[in-house]
Amino acid sequence: MVAEETQTPLLLGVHVSIAGGIEKAFARGEEIGCTAIQIFTRNASRWQAPPLKPEVVSAFRQARELSSIQYVAAHDSYLINLASPDEALRRKSITTFLDELGRCHQLGIGDLVMHPGAHMGAGTEAGLARVAESFHEIFQKAPGGVRVLLENTAGQGTCLGARFEELAEIIRLVPEGDFAVCFDTCHAFAAGYDLSSAAGYVDVMAEFDRLIGCERLALFHANDSKKALGSRVDRHEHVGKGFVGTVGFAALMRDERFAAVPRILETPGGENHCHDLENLALLRRLAGELRE
Template structure:
């Protein structure tokens, strides 16, 4: 399993690559700008070149960009839908510039519109962004907790969107916390194995470019999403170990989006996951986070 983190590019994008190198990461996820605004932070040509060269030298594969949270590819409002497509296009162009494999994006919310309408709307929006951006950086559709009109809570919805996109460069990202929030009980070895079975049957493991390995503070099926440090949430060690040690995920890329509430947090979670992959007890890694 290739282990990575979501790291900050604030002040200097190359800082994320240097931190990844220090932590011994295999892959990396970043924001290309603020995730909570429409405004893009422009990288200079020098910064872009240094990031790309540094990531290649560090052997980070894949590198992915996480899209801003404001994007809603299922929006019924035409202005918001168009703005979302434009923003995703910009993110895809940025991914191509830095050599990233693609852009992770939440499909969005259909509101009160029918499910089939929403799935088609997402596929149309993603296809337009891909066509406008050109290149081969992928749209990577992430699963969600599925509350309300949010799309992507069920594996069948992700599979349907992939089918609608056909041969377009697209893939899936599976977040363990989101799966738990959507009602997939992966808190045991058997539950984790059953979930991977479902992923393979419904989506196809070959379509999963990235996993987000996060523990979860809230109950299974809650429809909400609050990440926890690995082993300190409701999914827990048994479920996470079941996924980490599944031979079908031996070559998978696993990025953690765990809390950054101390200077030890990232290192602790990386070591925890590495020990799970190796079948070792993660004891001794419970460094206080305060």
Template sequence: MLIGAHVSVKGGLLTAFDRARELGAEAVQVNPTPPQTWRHLHLEPELVIQFRERMSATGLNAFFFHAVYLINLGTPRPELLVNSEGSLRHYLELANQLGVRGVVFHPGSHLGQGFDAVLGQIGQALRRALEGAPGESLLLIENSAGAGANIGSTLPQIRRMMEAVDSPRVGLCLDTAHAFTSGWQLTTEEGLSAALAELESEIGWDRLWAVHANDSKAAFGSNRDRHENIGEGEIGSEAFRRMLAHPQLRRAPWILEVPGEARQGPDRANVERLRQLGGLPALGPP
């Protein structure tokens, strides 16, 4: 199984490979552009070649992009919907060029209109983004913590979005912290079994492409999104040990988005912790 981390690309996309190596990460997620902006990225052909070379030399092909945070597919504002769709299409194009596996995104909020009212526009926008960027890269819906009118905090909602897109290129990225605060009782054996049975029946294991491995500073069912280091939050080490023992969850790369010991982002200590809880060999000193 692969344990990885979200890393910065300060200094360029290629720096992600160096940062991943320092952390001992075997899977990577990055924001290729600043996630608070709509900025597009132009890839020089030379960079595409270098990126693909690094990917094959390091074996880091479980590589993901995280979409910008401005995206809202549930918006009533046509301009924001167009920008959201365009940004996802752009990221898919980049991912296709670079051999990046998928683009993880937050669907957004229906802002009180209700999920049913915006489902059609979400399906249409996602389908158009995929059709506008033909290739192999996937669009991965990340489950949300369910604050306010946020979309995608339940598996039936995610299934219905997938049905509305109707493409094998749409899948799920399961964030453990968001799942916990949106009401998945991950801390008990029964709670975990029930959640995973629902995941299997609503989504199917073949659609689970990545796990965001985060403990939660926010309480169970609080609908709040506050990540914590593995074993230091409300989910706790035992729950991670149980999740990491699940064969279908182990098939997906696990990507840390935790604050880290130094509060500078995912670190080697958290990678080691997950490896230990998952029964994987220790990395040892860098």
């Protein structure tokens, strides 16, 4: 057994609401014992968002300084589609994504998680080319200091990013981009990557390492899947209660390569956070006693 003091603290938490003020996210996370959180910095289902007031920015930064939470990621709006063949929609997506980056920059959030987009029938190749074109423009105008975390998807409909090859291709096409990857376990499983056994986990991560590189993996979304392997349907289930199961999550939680990588739950918190508390406790247990 390794000496306790050499252990990295487990960065673990949930996506928390910003209702009533973005700075309230920290108290919400602390209440359930999070050391990491994910937030939206604006209403995720609207195009328009009022700019952040300076007093909101300072309240957020101050709350963060006083908080025991060590990692914060933002997730972008679900409306954004940088792959859209509809030029008006793609333009709107670029503008909104730049606003997302600007907000992160103001708030001091270093990681912005995003879904690569949907090709809407244009085909994977054309879709990836449009994403790259959008990113060329974005990185020219981006404020800097904010990393873009490409999230793998379940491959629902015409969504890009279900295959590791597609994420790798975006990174390759945009060499100037500041990219890392957010690995969603539910999405990967639904996309056909079998994480439900120890051997399956090893194979999937070897594939990830070969195509993208484990050093690019910056965040996990620790969601189980309500749907079967390869279903391409994105339905999050509580950790251990779905098709991935505790065996798969144990393999993930004990993988030393990712000891310092934060893990975020994106499942319903439940009454008085009952589900969150249970899920976080399970992940801590799976990570091993020493890291609790």
